[in-house]
């Protein structure tokens with residue numbers, strides 16, 4: 311157990327104060343901002359991570375029952391087998407004037423998993439891979455407009471949605487995204503729609519059939535894809551000659567190796583992978599049919615660091631371990647167990663919560679007027695008990711039964727403590743942010 315005062319006085323909390331003066335926004339990724347968890351308390355920085363454990367800068371140990379490297383580390387932190395493959399790649403040189411053969415081996419492995427695809431291009435992060443895929447889709451169709459639902463990264467093509475309609479993206483995972491710096495000429499080139507709202511999608515398409523380059527979705531995330539949804543989108547895309555693009559950056563590798571769309575039997579024209587495909591090493595892939603992917607040669611898509619050896623070596627080792635250990639079954643079971651823990655602990659305490667998400671991407675929400683304060687206090691109480699705890703949990707192969715049992719005991723304790731607090735006593739520290747906010751330096 312740590313004291314709240316120790317957590318608030320940690321080296322990480324102090325370092326983050328300096329970071330905010332040096333880096334606009336404090337971190338490189340919104341989701342890693344301490345403000346998203348528990349401002350002035352969240353440890354912010356790690357000295358070491360191994361398995362499902364993380365050590366802060368003061369060597370305090372936490373079991374990570376939160377976002378596990380923003381969903382990237384499905385096998386676990388610093389996995390010996392994957393790190394051995396990477397270390398070997400480093401030993402043989404990660405960059406040279408020639409290409410690394412692993413990129414061909416990985417392309418073959420991705421196509422073997424998804425035999426409806428023929429060709430692959432690589433990038434090193436999800437957002438840039440999505441930018442690459444959208445460029446290829448536009449080049450292939452010679453059209454400009456993309457229709458999308460879900461979150462797809464920081465690129466101009468995506469934020470352009472908020473030029474035409476200032477809060478167009480608000481229903482798409484992250485509210486409050488500003489399109490400042492995105493050329494106003496892009497207004498109207500990216501149009502959001504809501505999951506399973508086929509009627510409004512058809513309405514949007516009407517009269518624009520020959521302008522639409524792509525329909526872009528996450529095949530599943532908050533829940534399983536609704537019945538017939540993916541097939542209907544497949545039919546619409548085919549009907550209007552648009553590329554159907556599945557963003558599998560978060561959904562990929564969670565319910566099965568490769569794309570979650572393998573489980574639905576609907577074949578898009580392209581799919582994009584990043585995050586978990588290399589267990590946290592930088593790697594991203596755009597996989598597609600030859601017909602669409604060849605358009606990459608009609609435009610300029612090229613980058614030095616897309617040729618490094620670490621990414622493909624890590625991706626191959628991740629896939630090998632994932633398949634050998636049947637990681638999907640473990641992730642599903644761990645996620646289901648955590649859902650049950652939340653359900654039981656909340657019910658025992660009398661707290662009302664709702665639980666959602668795929669088994670491998672579960673989350674809960676307090677059904678309470680002070681939900682944000684409760685989220686923040688939940689995280690603080692979990693930190694005190696030695697857990698990085700959050701309203702979401704991303705399981706990994708490294709989460710064993712002992713960790714889940716320990717988490718259950720902590721959750722029972724924390725929920726019952728929260729139930730006993732009056733609104734006035736909920737929080738002494740600042741409340742967590744729920745979306746994008748501009749940060750001030752101090």
Ligand SMILES: Cc1ncc(COP(=O)(O)O)c(C=O)c1O
Pocket residue numbers: 435436437438440460461462463464528557558559560561584585
């Ligand atoms: C579905 C989806 N698309 C795109 C991205 C952006 O990927 P990255 O953060 O690697 O740029 C994310 C990241 O969370 C994502 O979940």
